[in-house]
Amino acid sequence: MALPQDIRPLNSELADSITRSAEIPWIESRPGQAWTKILWVxxxxxRWAVLLKWxxxxxxxxxxxxxxxxxxxxxxxxxxxxxxxGPGDFLHETNGMVHGATEALEDTEYLFFCDGPVLFFDxxxxxxxxxxxxxxxMQQEAQAKQAAE
Structure with missing residues (x-):
């Protein structure tokens, strides 16, 4: 049975985006303390998605x-x-949320998805x-550095 309407995408270039995170280099954002893998921009x-290691x-x-x-x-x-x-916990921070410092109590890795910017302050x-x-x-600078090595 045929669908009642044509649901093909108008943009023929639409495709799934696959990120092979094992192939993405860690970017050191704070020497010896914090690293970022950029998964998607x-x-x-x-919006953007990163893997953070602290x-x-x-x-x-x-x-x-x-x-x-x-x-x-x-x-x-x-x-x-x-x-x-801890492991398996999911956090949702609403638009406009303000909070103090966030601390790694142990060596920590977490996925972070953001719908827009974050503003830091003291x-x-x-x-x-x-x-x-x-x-x-950050991603472009890391790629250029990797290409130069």
Whole structure:
């Protein structure tokens, strides 16, 4: 039986995107403490997905989510606000969520999906901004470095 309408995509170039994370290099974001694998950057939507690896004791600075964010802990333990999250725990941080430092209580790896940018700050000023453009720039710089080696 034929479908009642044609459901073929209008864009014939649409395809599944497969990321083989084992082939993606770790990017050291804080020497000896924190690394990032960039899994996907959605330039059209501003979304991005990364795998994060933090050594025990690493502390991410206070920040505000300027969009929703999602995390899934693969190994280790993270302290976020007054909660501790471990393997298998899923976090949803709403658009506008502000919180203090996030600490790795053990060596930790987790998936992080973000619908947009994150704004970092200290008590006096803004200290950083990470959105899809910064993630894409990190990826391009790591690829150029790898090609030069």
């Amino acid at each position: 959605g330039q059209e939507s501003g 050594k025990k004791g690493y502390v991410a600075p206070p920040h505000k989510h300027l969009s929703a964010a999602f995390a899934f802990v693969l190994s280790g333990r993270l302290k976020v606000r007054n909660n501790v999250y 008590k006096d000023s803004f200290t950083g901004y990470r959105g899809w453009e910064q993630i894409l720039q």
